[in-house]
Amino acid sequence: MEVPVTVEDSWNAGGHRFSSRLLMGTGKFRDAKTMADAIRTSGAQLVTVALRRLAGGSGGTDDLLGPLLELPGITLMPNTSGARNAAEAIRAARLGRELSGSPFVKVEIHPDPRHLMPDPIETFEAARVLASEGFAVMPYMPADPVLARRLEDAGCASLMPLGSPIGSGRGLATAGMLRIIVRDARIPVIVDAGIRAPSEAAAALEMGCEAVLVNSAVAAAGDPVAMAAAFARAVAAGRDAFLAGLMPRGADAAMASATSPLTAFLSPVSP
Amino acid sequence: MEVIVNDMPVEAAQDGSVATLLEKMRISGPAVAVLLNGELVPAAARASSRLCEGDRIELFRFVAGG
Structure with a gap:
């Protein structure tokens, strides 16, 4: 009798293997306990943190983390938030590695606080330098297929295009571009930013994204821990759906395709 | 002698090191990353990194972020 073999569905970034497809940020939680409980419940294995200068003369322990x-x-x-250019991001990445011992860095360079859109030129330059220094570079980037290819060729460990602006909760506004990036990428694509609802996370996984990174959607939810659980299930369902293969989309929105026989309702069924 | 820590003047011992300065400020080692005049000082090199008058030290730590 053949014994079914269960192959764990995992993904790989920078030579590290992960089973969870939900990455979590640590910002905006009302307190450290809620943050830790939500992250534990989410099952996230990769978790972002930010770096800041110590306020003058204060102690070095961090109660929040x-x-x-x-x-x-x-x-x-560690992310490089606060960096306005490649040089600042590179400096932040080195500090983050010193503090965390982790090779992962979320390169995040957004010079304008109103829209927080990533600067593609500075992001590319920082990613190029950091990849050459052995970092597992995870760039937060515009959903631009051309930039995606350039970042991949520069040695990034993944691509992290935005669904919509950071913290906006506007979902996968870039869905069309995300599909192109997913189709062409040879490294994991992770939707970072803009996701509000678990259904949007599921949609990202259904289109073939390897994972999603979520922060505000959980931290600013009515019950962050319960929302973390909802996201974990949505991500798993989206992945299962991708692996199962979605049915083809109908070519014409005005045309149906019957699932039940339409003829011979009142006639005897022919033998 | 005086050094500048995160833009604030701080009195440091003559011939002091980055390690002795952090000790004096009661800052625990591994939770803080140190730049000395813009250059990263790894934790293992703090005891051997001597300070000079006017050196600029920047201290960083992790905070919550997405």
Whole structure:
């Protein structure tokens, strides 16, 4: 009798293997305990943190991140938020690696606080330098297929195009471009930013994205821990649907395709 | 002698190191990353990194972020 073999569905970035397809940010939570509980519930294995200068003369322990660092199985991914150009992002990445011991860096360079759109030129330059220094570079980027290819060729570990502006909750506004990036990429594509509802995370996985990165959608939810659980299930369902293969979309929105026989309703069924 | 820590003047011992400065400021080691005049000082090199008058030290730590 053949024994069915269960192959774990995992993905790989920068030589590291992950089973969870939900990445979590640590911002905006009302307190550290809620953050840690939500991240534990989400099952996230890659978790972003930011870097800031210490306020003058204050101590070096960080109460906010203490509970997070006690969670098992978490790899930190320091981001470079606050950097306005490649040089600042490179400096932040090196500091983040010194503090975390993690090779992962979320390169995030957004010079304009109104829209927080990533600067593609500075992002590319930072990614190129950091990849050559051995970082597992995860660039937050506009949903631009041409830039995606350039970042991939520069040695990035993944591509992290935005669904819509950071914290906007406008969902997958870039869906058309995301599909092109997913179709052409040879490294994982992770939708970062804009996701509000678990259904949007599921949609990203259904179109073939490897994972999603979520922060505000969980942190600013009515019940962040319950929302983390909802996202974990949505991401798993979206992945299962992708693997199962969606049915083809009808060519004409005005045309149906019957699922039941339409003829011979009142006639005897012919033998 | 005086050094500048995150833009604030701080009194440091003559011939002091980055490590002794952090000790004096009661800042625990691994939670803080250090730049000395813009250059990263790895934790293992803090004891051997000597300070000079007017050196600029910047201290960083992790905070919550997405």
